[in-house]
Amino acid sequence: DAGITQSPRYKITETGRQVTLMCHQTWSHSYMFWYRQDLGHGLRLIYYSAAADITDKGEVPDGYVVSRSKTENFPLTLESATRSQTSVYFCASLTLLGYEQYFGPGTRLTVT
Amino acid sequence: GDSVTQMEGPVTLSEEAFLTINCTYTATGYPSLFWYVQYPGEGLQLLLKATKADDKGSNKGFEATYRKETTSFHLEKGSVQVSDSAVYFCALTQRTGGFKTIFGAGTRLFVKA
Numbered sequence A: 001d002a003g004i005t006q007s008p009r010y011k012i013t014e015t016g017r018q019v020t021l022m023c024h025q026t027w028s029h030s031y032m033f034w035y036r037q038d039l040g041h042g043l044r045l046i047y048y049s050a051a052a053d054i055t056d057k058g059e060v061p062d063g064y065v066v067s068r069s070k071t072e073n074f075p076l077t078l079e080s081a082t083r084s085q086t087s088v089y090f091c092a093s094l095t096l097l098g099y100e101q102y103f104g105p106g107t108r109l110t111v112t
Numbered sequence B: 001g002d003s004v005t006q007m008e009g010p011v012t013l014s015e016e017a018f019l020t021i022n023c024t025y026t027a028t029g030y031p032s033l034f035w036y037v038q039y040p041g042e043g044l045q046l047l048l049k050a051t052k053a054d055d056k057g058s059n060k061g062f063e064a065t066y067r068k069e070t071t072s073f074h075l076e077k078g079s080v081q082v083s084d085s086a087v088y089f090c091a092l093t094q095r096t097g098g099f100k101t102i103f104g105a106g107t108r109l110f111v112k113a
Helices: none
Strands: A004-007 A010-013 A019-025 A031-038 A042-051 A054-057 A064-066 A076-078 A087-094 A101-103 A107-111 B003-006 B011-014 B019-021 B023-026 B032-038 B044-050 B056-059 B062-065 B075-077 B086-096 B098-103 B107-112
Touching: A004 A087, A010 A019, A019 A031, A019 A087, A019 A107, A031 B098, A042 A064, A042 B098, A101 B044, B003 B086, B003 B098, B011 B019, B019 B107, B023 B086, B032 B062, B044 B062
Parallel strands: A010 A107, B011 B107
Antiparallel strands: A004 A019, A019 A076, A031 A042, A031 A087, A042 A054, A064 A076, A087 A101, A087 A107, B003 B023, B019 B075, B032 B044, B032 B086, B044 B056, B056 B062, B062 B075, B086 B098, B086 B107
């Protein structure tokens, strides 16, 4: 299927565990992004990537790690999950043709 | 710094009513402007966009005009439907070496039958 997919869609984990959220896009867009969405805070950028092996911090990067060894994949890892990382996480890619972003369906993460 | 301000919600309308959601921005340079829509349980999806001053974006009966003089990009629809109930986000994107996107806080719309 063409588009951008995220897995898992739902995840419950315990404080202190490592969690990886997966993101895959089929368009070969250079730019990809990770956001978290929380009530009262809107969308906040965690990390972004301009190309394979090029990543940079966004607004709220603490506690997260990203990698991008292939253009189509952009996993997000929570090294030691905390309750404050309970959120809905969205991955997105950007087309250079019109600068619009395409979002995945989101991962709802609960840290207990 | 750059910013996007949109009207607070929720906005509650009856079916077939006229919709306006205000959005203003501050930015250096010449950003592209977007409206994204988020239906329950889904990611954001592009509703419409405009890339330069006086451009009008339109889609599914929604319209917005890029007004540089008032730094605004208000979303309008002449006759809303129950299926338009969603959260609407105004956003700007600038190419500054890389790309920077600023999202508004979102406006929740409820449409009653």
